[in-house]
Structure formats: C-alpha cells, structure tokens
Amino acid sequence: MASSIDTQDLVKAYPRRHRHETPPLAADHINLSIRAGEFVSLLGSSGCGKTTTLRMIAGLETPTSGRILEDARDITDTAPEERDMRMVFQDYALFPNLTVAQNVAFGLTLRRARRRFPGSEVKRRVGQFLEIVRMEGFADRKPHQLSGGQRQRVALARALVTEPAVVLFDEPLGALDAGLRRDMQFELKRLHSEFGTTFIYVTHDQEEALGMSDRIAVMRAGRVEQIGTPEEVYNAPVNRYVGAFMGKTNILTGSVLGPQKGHLQVRLASGADLAGTAAAAVSPGAEVGVMVRADRLAPVPDSAADSALQAKVRERLFVGAQIEYLLALPNGESLVMNRPAGEPLLETGQQVALTIGPADVRILTS
C-alpha cells in the first residue's frame, strides 16, 4: 500500500532571466531514499528548495534533470493525476464551491477512481474519513464557514480518503497558531501510524520535524546537508549550518589538540580545553567550530575542575519553563545557556564555572 520514493540527482533550475546567466538551482542534485511507510521531513529555511523538491515528487513541477522512482518504477514523466500521491497544501486548497463532504468525495468520484469506489462506497468512506479527522458534524458546511484548523482536517481527510501510497505535506501547519499546531502534530503522527502510508513533510519548523519524523533531511540552497534520525541530526550535526539550525546552540572557535581517551581534545579560543566528538576526520592544529548546546551546559560549584569553562553572567531572561542566560567568555565570545526554571538563579555579573560532557561537544570542520 505504501510505496518507497527515491530521487536521483534531482535538479530544478529557475528560468534564466538573461541569456548568459547561469540559472540558479532551486534543487541541486537531490538524492533521497525514502522507505515505504516512512515519515520523512524536508527541513530548511525558505528558499532552500524543500517545496520545489516536494512539488517535483508530486509532479506539479517538472525536474530539469534527474529521476524520481516510486517502488523502483520510474515516474519522472508520469502525469501528476496518474501518480498515487496526495498533497496537503499550505493554503489547504479546499474547493470553495463544494461542501466539506463534496470536497472529501472529490477524489473518489473522478473517472479514474470510479471503478475502485462505487457510489455506495463513496458515501461510506466520506463518513468514515470525516470521523477519522473528527469533522463528522461538518459535512454540509462550506469551507469559508470553517476555522483554519478545521479546514486543515478536511484537507487531510481529502488526501487520505483514497488511501494513496504517499502523502505529501507542504507546510500544512504553517498558518495555524501554536496550540493548534501542537494538536495537529499529534494527530498527524496518529494518522501516520494508523495508515502506514509514506509521509513526506516539508517544514521550516525544526520542532515539528524533530517531533514527528522518522528521519529528517536538512536542506540548504537546494542541497541536502544531512539526512538522519531526529537524534542524529540534533546531536551529531555534520556541519555548523545543521547544528545552528537545530535548536539553540553555541558554536565557539577552537583548535584541535589531538585524540584522548576515545575523544578529541580541543582548545577553545577563550582558553579552556574540551573533549568532544568530531563530525569528520581532523588533524591536530586544525581550526574548528566547537558546538555546545545551550541546554547541555551546567554550572558547577566554584571553579571545581580547572578544565571547566569560566564565564561571566551578562543577562538573564525568564522564558517560561526555562531560564536563559547570556554568558561572556574571557575572550569576549558569548555563550547561551538554558537551565530549568526550578534551579537557584545566577545573578548578572556573577562569575560561573561550567561543565559539559564529551558526548555533548561536537567538533565541526565545516
């Protein structure tokens, strides 16, 4: 029922504005290998090519070069209406002239689907799927009479009702407010495990991607920077960009000292020595970025270990469940630290010693 999707060197060039211009690439050799039934997010800031990639998979955009395979079958030249994929659009794209029930029934009553879904089956299915998205009481409403969250549920029902092999999501929660977005994330996860369909999900929100996905592809400037499980991408980013994109983080400058007890020893520009893991092979003396997550730093009682980071509290922000500290290192570099709100507070101007385990220090060469 679910199918796998592979993209091979997928390229999309924007139209050239001048004759001699090299066209910029919206997608620059995208290679994805998405397993059947997997929930994969394409994550990146706007203009990174994630939506273009999704639209090429849907067939709404023609690739400049490269191939798209569905279950190892080449579908690059298959018309969008022939592909067994349904898309959930950012603006929902519900038909305003049709009721909720008619919108959901749309895909079931087309010539292509009529053999699979006889008339009696259409009615039953529409009812069933409206129930699945908890919209059973709204069958006769028109889209303009619904709230954003309700429209999104209808769009979901319309996409799922034909039980497609792949469902594509183009920032479907972008227009909803924070609370509703969280609810819909749980809902999407539930639907994914219920149907076992392949979900490909485009978003710029790293929390959304971390929370729902089996794997995340972090994209930048038309390329996939890293693809991996949420844990891999969060804890072991391959470069500064991915590290900085996934959550609050500090990237300090340092140089490599050498291996020590299975880790790599680095000396920070601010003077302290830290042990960590490297994203790529690196030789002693090399200039590197040292990534330290804001929520993995912890203060220790008065300058306990001499290798610990020494810093001075510059600002303290109360951000709800957490306290955010802006710290200054001796060489002037700044550092963000997040601590749970229950702890004793540090005061502005106070000198603190910090620890961080080698597992939470990531050494980045690019």
Added chain:
Amino acid sequence: MTAVPERAAASRRRGAGLSAQARDRRRLTLWLLPPALWFFVFMIIPYLIMLHYSLGRMDDLRFIPDISLGNFVKIFTVEPYASVILQSAQNGLMTAVFSTLLAYPVALVMALHMKSERARFFMHILIILPWWASYLVKVYAWRTILGSSGLVNSGLLSLGAISEPLEFLLYSRFSVVLTLTYIFTPFAILSIYAQLERIPTSLIEAARNLGASDWEIFRRVILPMSLPGVLAGGVITFSLGFGDFVAPVLVGGPEDLMINNIVINLLGVSLDRPLGSAIGVVIVALAAVLLTVANWAERRTQVRV
C-alpha cells in the same frame, strides 16, 4: 487650561449633544447628497416624465395628459411592437451567448495559461484596442466585409466555392448579430477574465493531484467558479445588444429593425410620444426583472475564496 472648554464649545456649535453615530450619519448624508441629487434629477425625474407621457395620448399633434393604459394595451395587441421587443431580446440573447462562447476560451487562456505579466498586458491592449476606433467605423467595416462584393463573397467567388454572392451575409439578422457580437465581446472577455483570475492556482493543482483530468478540472472547478463572471458578462452583452439601434440600420435588413429603432421613429417621425414612452417603460421594467434575476443568480454562484 482654556483649550478644553474651547474645544467643547466648538463641538457644541457643530452639533450639540449628537452621539458619535449620529454625527457619522450626518457626515455620510453630506457625502451622498451630490450623487443622490444627480440620480434624482437625471434618472428619477426623466423616468417620471416618461411614465407621465406613457399614460397619456396624442390628439392632433397635441399631448393630452391622462391616466390610461391604452398605450400598453396597444404594445401587446397591435403589431409589430411586442414582436419587435421579442426579436430585440432574441438578438440580445444571441449576442450574449455568442459573445460568451467566443470570450470564454480567450479569458481562460489569458487567466490560466499566460504566465508572463507582459503577455497578459499585451492581450488586454489587443482586446481594448478596437474600442479606440469609432463604433460607426467598425459597423461600416463589416459592411465592406460582408457585402455582395465584399471580402468574404469575392474571396469565396475567386476560390470557386460559390457561383454567386451569398445574400444572407449582409442586411440580415445574421449580420446584425454578428456585428453586435463582434463589438461587445470584449466586455464578456474582461468580465470572465476578472473572475477566472481569482481562482487560486493551488485549487487547480489540488484537483490534478486528486486525479482529475483536464476536462474534470474544467467541469468541476473552473467552470463553477467562473459562473458569476459569465453571468455578469452575459447581462452586459445582452443589455448592449438589446438596446442597440445602429447596427440594425446599417447592416440589418428592413425586417431586422430593433425596438429602439421603432422608439426613435415614434418620437422623431410619427411624433407619438406617449406610445414611445410606454415602450420605454416596458423595457425599463424588463431590464429591472432581468437584473434582479441575474443578481440573484450571481449571488448564488459566487463563492468565497
């Protein structure tokens, strides 16, 4: 210290004790006064004069005021008035139908297939351009195209497709409706285009993504959403076609007179102002009915995007 009482005094002078709402209403009245006055002097009063004439009669070139429905009875019982009104309506309807049929594909291509802003602008210019030429010139042009030694006939003759000129081409109902359709189609194009342009691309993509063929996308998404534009264009072209009196004279035959030609005749030649006015009243009443129905249909088909 003195500023506050001064302002209070000023506001008392302008409208003492008026609530904000009442003041708003007053300001609105002031704004609406000029158009209302215009409407009253140049629309309501002439209509009342027309109604007044329609209820009277002529006695030896002298108008005798009366309250009689005799003129209206005459319109519906004596030939050719009612049948000419009907024929004019038919011409208007044909103009509307043919204009819409011609306009729809043009508007569709412009709205959905012309991606570049410049191409759309160019199309707009092409559509509006004929309106820079005088109406009469365009009607005369059709005479030279359709006449017995005109472009069409001489072309067909020289090709040997016909042995003598086709007579029905000019001075016929065919040429009247053809000319009216040619002249008024731009209105239909623009009104259908304006509606089609409002259809979000994502709706068409969604339909395609759900498995709809081109025909199903047109039939189930584009056509229903464009109906208000079709209706609006239809009403405009019908009204313009129905009310036209130039084309029937220049390219129509003796049988193809339209109702306004008769009205002009009654007012200017036979000097039967009451009967002419009565026809006017009937036409205004018909127009009111048509517009009400069209308005209702437009509201029913209009969708909120």
